[in-house]
Amino acid sequence: MSVSALMDRQDIARKIRELATEPGLAPRKSELSALADAFTGTTQDLDPWADLDLLHAYARPESVGLVGAGAEEHRAWSWLEALLGALVFVPLMMTWYGLTQASSAYQALTGADPKAASRPFLQLWQSGFEGHLTGAFTFGHVAMGATSAIALLFALVLVHGLRKSSVTRREESAQRDAERLSRRLVPVLTRAQLVLNTHRLSSPVRFAAELTEAAATLTRLGNRAAKAQKELAAAAVVVGGAVEKAEGRLAGIDSSVRPLEDAADRIAEAVRDGGKQVESAVSGSGVMVRRALEDVRDVSGAVRDVLDSAGDRVEDSVNTLAASQRSFTTGIEVASDVSAQVLTRLGDVAEESARGVAASQDVVRRLADQAGALHEVAERFGGLVDALRTVPAPADRRGRTAVRLEKAPQPEDAVPPRGSAR
Template structure:
């Protein structure tokens, strides 16, 4: 009795420890969606109530899944322009404004799709400006060559830099076109670096978040596994489990009885078929017994016919042999006659 009481006390103490760990996990923001269920399970573990129902649930399969994790929505932030207006109203210096812009850009998520589209378009803008400036320079050079052919003999770059004698606007001069192309290319490089850093920072944040989620799921799986081990006695003593076991056993017994009934019916059908076959064989044997005398008479007749055939064959063979001898004698005499005739003919010819 003392050992049983000691074991019960240890089990209760273990359940309280598991309930305390489960309450700590329920307080995690990532388990916001399942916190109510975790708190209910912890309360039942502490009070020792409804443990047979919890024992029927596969806790690891039900709770240890990515759907149990939830991310809180990001806190709303004021637009960047509004924050800049506030900073300007507070008469902040240029350094403070730069730090504000830098911090806000770091905190705000970068729209990668929009930024990639801007980078894709911005790649072609320096080329467009360069070729447009070159086209305007060619046009101005043509006008200058028609107006003053002698002036048009100067180097093309020198004429482009001087504006082709007033035929080209100051913004289209070589220096200005080159400066705009350099500025745009520098902007493209800055945006590319910013996009790469933002992408790298987003990847690091995502990797850190995934690691934290995997760690929380691992803790939850370990805790729920220990809770399931603690609930095993309640599962074995659960009336629902006992009833379910009886129901399964009754179902299996009914299935075995049905199979035995079907086997018995099959054996009865087979015995009946065997009896019918035996009766048919007996009838056939009786009929064959009645036909045996007739078969004997027919066999005697066949034997007499065979003997008569053999005698007739021997007689025919003897007659054929005599006829063959006579034919041979006749052929021999005819040959002698032919031979004598041939000799007489030969003598007559001589």
């Protein structure tokens, strides 16, 4: 079909009227009739429909009603449908109630006549247990009642099923008719929408309205662009100020870093000088320590020499005292004096030895202190030198001892000393 045939207003109006007469479109009959009149009228009659989306407004499930689905069913059918579920148990209730009555009658019969227990239960039940059971509850009546209830229930279920099936068929038929009507409605509305779209685009009023709307949109966009431009300009000013401040701060940081670099160079130089001074001080301290140890070894050797010499002198004095005691009584006094002098000299030697040992210990302690604190090495070494100077030389001690022994009075027949004999 060509475009001109699709947009034939008279043909579209005719089909819309046909659809409006359909019972399924009864809810939209007046609207569809008005739309058909607009298509058969002048061009201005289409203006109210130009902005309407016909497919969205009319091609909807609620626009098409189900025809032939039947009126609202009577409430009795709803009650019957609910009652069918309970009627299933009526035959069971009748059967078990009849069994209850038969059991009571059988118990009464066997109580009155025990011999009746030998007869069949069904025979007794059918005969009414010899008058103990009424005729309505005999086996035949109970079976007939249960069968009648089952037959009635079957008939009701059959009627309900037939009716339900009929209603379902009508609803399915109505649904198919509604779908068929919708398939007829959509193409007609599509053709009508094409005509309305063409009319809307060619209408001067519509064109002016669209131009006005476009102008308003452009105005809003222009205002937003101007506002954005102002905001960008303000942001550029702020960014420029921030950049200038950053440059100033960077310059200040550069000027502050240079003194720090100079100070760091000076600190590094001072550290190098200090390291050299510490190294030289450690080297000097090592030399001083070695010298002190050598002095201590010399003092120890001198002390050993003094002790050896004192031993020799003591031995000579003892020999002299022995000879004097044998010769003269007065020699005892002289020997006593000599012994006292010798003991005095020995005490001096012992004191000097003790001082030497104390000085040695002091030297060792000071050496340990010097290793812990290098800045006190010079002071403590001076004290060590002073302490060492108080110890007399070995040659002087030998001379003083010899002079004192020579000055002591000697007996006439005294035995000459062992040293002179040598």
